[in-house]
Amino acid sequence: MKTFPLKIGTPDGLLFDGEAERIICRAITGDLAILAGHVNFCTALGMGKAEVVLPDGQRRTAACIGGMLSVMDGTCRVLATTWEWQDDIDIDRAREAKSRAEEILAKGGLTDQEYAAAEAKLRRSLVRIGVSGR
Ligand code: ATP
Numbered sequence: 001m002k003t004f005p006l007k008i009g010t011p012d013g014l015l016f017d018g019e020a021e022r023i024i025c026r027a028i029t030g031d032l033a034i035l036a037g038h039v040n041f042c043t044a045l046g047m048g049k050a051e052v053v054l055p056d057g058q059r060r061t062a063a064c065i066g067g068m069l070s071v072m073d074g075t076c077r078v079l080a081t082t083w084e085w086q087d088d089i090d091i092d093r094a095r096e097a098k099s100r101a102e103e104i105l106a107k108g109g110l111t112d113q114e115y116a117a118a119e120a121k122l123r124r125s126l127v128r129i130g131v132s133g134r
Helices: 091-107 112-132
Strands: 004-010 013-020 022-027 030-035 041-053 059-072 075-085
Touching (some): 013 041, 013 075, 022 059, 022 075, 030 041, 030 059, 041 075, 059 112, 075 112, 091 112
Parallel strands (some): 004 075
Antiparallel strands (some): 004 013, 022 030, 022 041, 059 075
């Protein structure tokens, strides 16, 4: 299958720079897959599981928490707010974040802003736990 250049980074640095056969990730409008030959395109990313299929067919899975994805002249660039490869996810940390968020939400009496922050933290932890598969 044809491949295309893919760059994945966060504000902390570049995490992937190479050829890929496919990238699948959660955009704000739903899941999307980018293959070689995609038209120029730009979208905001949501929170969810992402998958990169390498030229040898190997699949690398990650937790992607927001950001932007663009395709320009055949090159796909992902600038994620946070991106953790499956093996890099600290499951204990994700479980602790989940418990903390649940405690805050259960306590109640939150402002809209506090509620949104706790809910977003809970959603991030659930994505990480789901992707880690542990
Ligand atoms: P926590 O309360 O554990 O910090 P959080 O959801 O608030 O969770 P973020 O603000 O989304 O954390 O991320 C801060 C940084 O920590 C990012 O660089 C992110 O990649 C990293 N990170 C967060 N949680 C984990 C995790 N469970 N495993 C590995 N890296 C993580």
